[in-house]
């Protein structure tokens with residue numbers, strides 16, 4: 001992917017702090033005991049636990065110089081991809097006579113506090129609709145390459161574009177509709193709706209790639225294959241096979257590898273969000 005000369009986004013929040021891989025036991029147990037005392041006194045212990053989580057992992061910005069060149073480059077890359085999604089989605093929304101509110105992107109290490117709760121990097125990159133922010137621990141890119149065998153910068157860009165796709169769904173009111181529908185149906189149906197939401201985010205990621213290519217010629221030989229490989233490697237069927245050795249389709253929340261590839265392709269071939277209606281069409 002040709003990205004080095006791209007614009008950097010103003011919407012990156014760098015919360016990569018000091019590593020918390022060391023023993024957090026001291027503060028942790030102290031906080032636990034304290035919260036127990038608070039609970040015994042009739043208070044709300046979650047306040048203490050939340051506070052302690054915050055102090056265990058303070059959102060300090062360690063100086064850029066203490067980070068490796070690779071880390072700095074990864075952060076730079078994410079900033080360029082985010083800026084590119086801003087350019088594309090501002091344009092798409094303008095065409096529809098709407099206003100696009102750009103999301104923030106939070107870089108964190110280890111764990112992070114979002115409006116959706118305290119999250120560890122184990123959950124992978126995610127979008128929190130409550131604060132309209134995308135969260136990513138850059139170590140996920142290592143996993144993408146090594147654990148999921150999906151190397152390449154365009155695979156990494158696809159991950160950001162997918163999360164931004166969730167923000168677009170939020171802006172269009174789609175996520176709200178789905179959530180309210182989900183509260184009225186059974187678990188299997190609710191899961192089906194989640195799959196459709198995820199596949200639409202894949203399709204939106206494809207729309208971004210199409211538009212970015214048309215206006216800025218970002219793609220290099222092999223890039224689309226990288227993204228398709230990533231979409232297929234992180235499909236729920238593959239993830240389930242890896243973790244438990246068998247596949248349970250009813251518990252899918254992201255879609256199968258084939259479905260993810262199909263919808264990403266539909267977006268990248270058309271560049272049109274109207275082609276991404278995963279709710280009306282069969283998936």
Ligand SMILES: [Zn+2]
Nearest residue numbers: 162166198201
């Ligand atoms: Zn998603």
